[in-house]
Structure formats: structure tokens, C-alpha cells
Amino acid sequence: MGLMYMSYQAKDSRYTSMRYNRSGKSGLKLSAVSLGLWHNFGGVDVYENARSMVLHAFDHGITHFDLANNYGPPPGSAEENFARMLQRDLKPYRDELVISTKAGYYMWAGPYGDWGSRKYLVSSLDQSLKRMGLEYVDIFYHHRPDPETPLEETMQALDQIVRSGKALYVGLSNYSAEQTAAASAILRQLGTPCLIHQPSYNMFNRWVEGGLLATLAEQGIGCIAFSPLAQGLLTDRYLQGIPGDSRAAKSHGFLKPAHITDSALAKVAQLNDLAQARDQTLAQMALAWVLRHPTMTSVLIGASRISQIDDATTALNNLAFSDEELATIETILSE
Template sequence: MEYRNLGSSGLKVPILSLGLWNNFGNNRDFGLQKEIVNHAFEAGITYFDLANNYGPPAGSAEINFGRIFHESLRSHRHELIIATKAGNGMWGGPYGKGGSRKHLLTSIDQSLDRLGLDYVDIFYSHRPDTETPFEETAEAMRHIINSGKALYIGLSNYDAEQTQEMTQLLLEKSIPIVVHQPSYSMFNHWAEITLFPTVKELSLGVAAYSPLAQGLLTSRYLNGIPSDSRAAGNTNPWLTPEHVEQTLEKVQKLNKIANERNQSLSQLALTWNLRDQVVATNIIGVSSVAQLEDNLISVTSQMLTNEELDEISNILDN
């Protein structure tokens, strides 16, 4: 496993990390969840990415990971990077989301209780809150760091201007902000144009979520929409039948390049994401050990040649 620093910080993360957004709720077999997490750690994945509202139901992913941690990984706490977030909707009423001091301080305490931990390694502001002054959010982050409940701070889903403003506020308070977590993939690479230059200027690292575009950049949809797929259920706004149809031709062309490199499509997509050193890690979501194994092969893949990068760009831009 290769490890990269998050920006100019001393914190290293593996180039492949495990996200617990959609496969670690109470609707999934706990035994399988435990097997996936343990297998990931044994393979060198030390960064586990959570949020207070991951499940379903909200909160259950933290509870389940906490149980796995205490049953299997407790003696390895010093080797783990455990991250969580707050800001998206967690409970009803006026205090259940956002960037207010009330929400963030309540959320970190609840997350630590569900996880059974004294601290997390990274605490993220999950989204910008335009109804709360950034100064208030930054002050809440300062309190979380100074109280020992998190070691580092991160941002997620902030645009370039918001990232600049919030990072400057945090740095003025000597708060160790080290990472931005945007959605980033072959099919969603807006961040290269506006966000990455700002992140580099601020000496932050990038932890890319949805690097496989909700599964579009896997073999799952190479021949259309399987009847048992998430796209067929049409319950995910980021993965609809329309998305599959619009990207099918590109997916098939990209898969041809992957085959020529003796890679799967997902391995190619993960390799492509890492071509810029500002991307420290790809956060993957898997529902089986087999999927995890397929993705792990990408960490030993040869980097893409200039000719391959040009060919991929031509596919993505047309």
C-alpha cells in the first residue's frame, strides 16, 4: 500500500480508503461488514471514513463500525485514521443540520458515543452552511480540536471560494485543517478546474469520494442496467437509468482501455484519479470482499502514460 501526505501536513493516508456511507447500516449483514473492515485493514487500508448520518438508519454506520473496532481493531487504534462528519441532516428540527455551534458540538459528542471512542482523527464540516456565519463554524471547530475530540479538521462539499474563506479562518485560529473531501471521478471532475488550484494554494490534500461514480465506472453497467441493480431501483438521485444510458458508450470505450492495461474498469478509474499528487486517497464503498479485492489491485497498477491520458480525455470530453 502506498501512503500520501494530506497536503503539507505530516498525516499520511493510504491511497485507497474505505467509506462506510451506504453499506454499513442495519440493512446489511454485520458479519459481512466486519469481514470487509478487517480485510481492508489487513491489506493496508488504515483510513475509515464515516459521517454522523451514514446508515441507514442515520447513525447506524458509526454504531456498527464502533462495534467492529471494539471486537477486532481496538489494539490497533494507534494505526487507524477514523474520520466522521457533521452538517447534513441528522435529526429533525432546527438543530439537526448545518454549521452552527449547537449542531457541531452536539454531533461530535453523539458520534464519539456511537463509535465508543475518545476522539476521531479527522472531523469534517460535511457541507457549507450559508445560514450560519463561517466564523461560528470555525469557532466550533476550534473548540472540538482544543477539547481533544479530534486531531485534524477537514471540509467537504465546499466550493473554492468557501474553502478559501473557511481555511483562512481556521488557520488564523491555529486549527490544523488538512483535507478537502469533494466528489471526484472521471465523470465528475469539475474540481480540477476551480477547487484543486485553491486546495494546492492552501496546502491541503484531497480525499476523493465517489471515485467510481456510484458504480458507473465498474463492470456493473457495461451492458446496460441489471434488474437487481441500484440504478434499476431508481431510488438514488446520483444513479438513475438516465445516467447509465448517457454514459454507456463512454464506459464501454474506457473499459477497452482498461482491458488493454490488464485492468478492470474500476481499477482504471481509481488509477486515473491518483494521477495528480494532490489527491491523497480514493474513498471507496464496497458491499463485498470481492469488490474490495478488485479495487485493491489498483494500488499496484502502473500509472497511466501520456498517450493513455490523452485517449481518456478524448473519450470524456466528447
């Protein structure tokens, strides 16, 4: 006997408090907070917790769910779990969802399961669609630039994918400003403009300010920041040490105890004081700080519990910063 499910019905109030921002110069708007299924939604995780987070997110206006072929662990299992939620709960709401997936990192053995060839991208998306039980995804990303495959081939594959109906839009992730400009030019020429770029960006990782944000604004491309909370470091979770259930304590996480230095924690403590003065949690202030850029379409959060989703969406209540607050943040970060 399988688990018995109550029939899910989305809340009527789901669109009342969320903000929706246009992605660059496209017709598509994304929820200002998007939910990423990078961690906590794989085969090693508790399915019921993952399901409750996804449904809670949708009930509170989060319409964009971000996946990739290799999310898990094991790889592919986040898409498989999301398929169960789609089938059992979200199927009536498919046209209200923006579902994204990606290919670009190692996924299967041999020469065709990694990087940026047309062979890999088309095959990987076919596998993702099969895992999720979908006819198309809303956004398909090339997950990272491939130094050996001609950029034209990778972009032609993205164009082919849209023309085949397997994705509505395409995006890039982890591309530099120069690579983004070159890729965008090819895509525009092909007739499938780049919708969005997904870079890592937070107070401790500001590489996008070195040209990428300006390039995106010039090209009319949206931006969705991943790791806006520096894998949880920009929250109050690590002020008293490393909790046992945190990302830093997980063997398959990317935040390592070595990242949680005395210097970083001293900055986190000062930022936390400023956030409290703004009547926000540190996480809320960190998300608002990322969203302050006009180019920024959405922040991509991870979550291990429902309360973290609520914390993130509440950040939208106070997105404004005074010049003095921004200067204080700069001072703290430069110490």
C-alpha cells in the same frame, strides 16, 4: 446467545503493499485507498458482510475508515455497527486507524440538527463519539457549507473541537474553491489548519479541476475524492444492464437508473477497452486516474463485497498514464 467470534488478529503483512500519501503539508499520511461506510454498513445491511469487509480492508493496509453522523440507513447505524467492530476486533489496533466522521446534513428534528452552527457540530460529534465508543476521532469534517451560518462560527467550532481533544484534525467536504480558501484562512489564523478536503470527483464529475485542486495545492491541504467510481458507473457492472444487487437498483441509493444513459454506457464501454489494454479493470483505471493528481491523498471507495476492495487496492500496481492514454480518455469523455 450472541454470535461466537473467532478472535481477530490482523495480518502481519498488512503494510507491505499499500501506499501511504501525506495529506497536504501535515504530518498525517493516509492509505491511498480508504474505505467509506456510506452504503452497505448500516442497519439495513448484513452485519457479518460489513464486518468482513472492514477487517479485510485493514488486513490489506487500508487504515482510513470514513463515516458520517447520518450514514446508514437508518442514520447513525453505520457508526453503531463500526463500534461493534472496534469493540470486538479492532480495539487493539486503534492507534493504527484513522477514523473520520462528519456533520452538516440533516440528522435530527428541530433547528439544531442540521447545517453548520457550533451547537450542531459539537452536539453531533458528541453523539458520534458515543455511538462509536470513542474518546476522539482522527478527522472531523464539516460535511457541507452552510449559507446562513457565519463561516467564522463554523470554523471556530472546528477549532474548539480539536482543542477539546475530540478530534485530532479537521476537514471540509463539498466546499467550493472560494469557500475553501476563506475557511482555510480562518482555521490557520485560529491555529488549527485544515487537514483535508473531501469532494466528489471522477471522470464524469470533474468540477474540482475548475479551481479547487489548485486552491488545495496552494493552501497545503490534502484531498480525498468520494464517488471516484461514479457510484459504480465507472466499473464493468452496468455494461450489460442494471444488476439486481447494484446501487442503481436500491431505493436508498444515489445512482438512479436514469443516470445510466446510452451515452454514458457508450463512454464506459470505450473506457473499459482502454483499461483492458492497460491490463486493468475499468474500476482500477478510474481510481488510478483520480490518484494521478499530486494533490490527491486518497480515493474513498465504497464496497458491497470483499472482491471490490481487492480490485481497488490492486489499482495501486499501475498508477502511471502515458500522454496518449490521457488524451484518449479526454477524447472519450468529450464525445
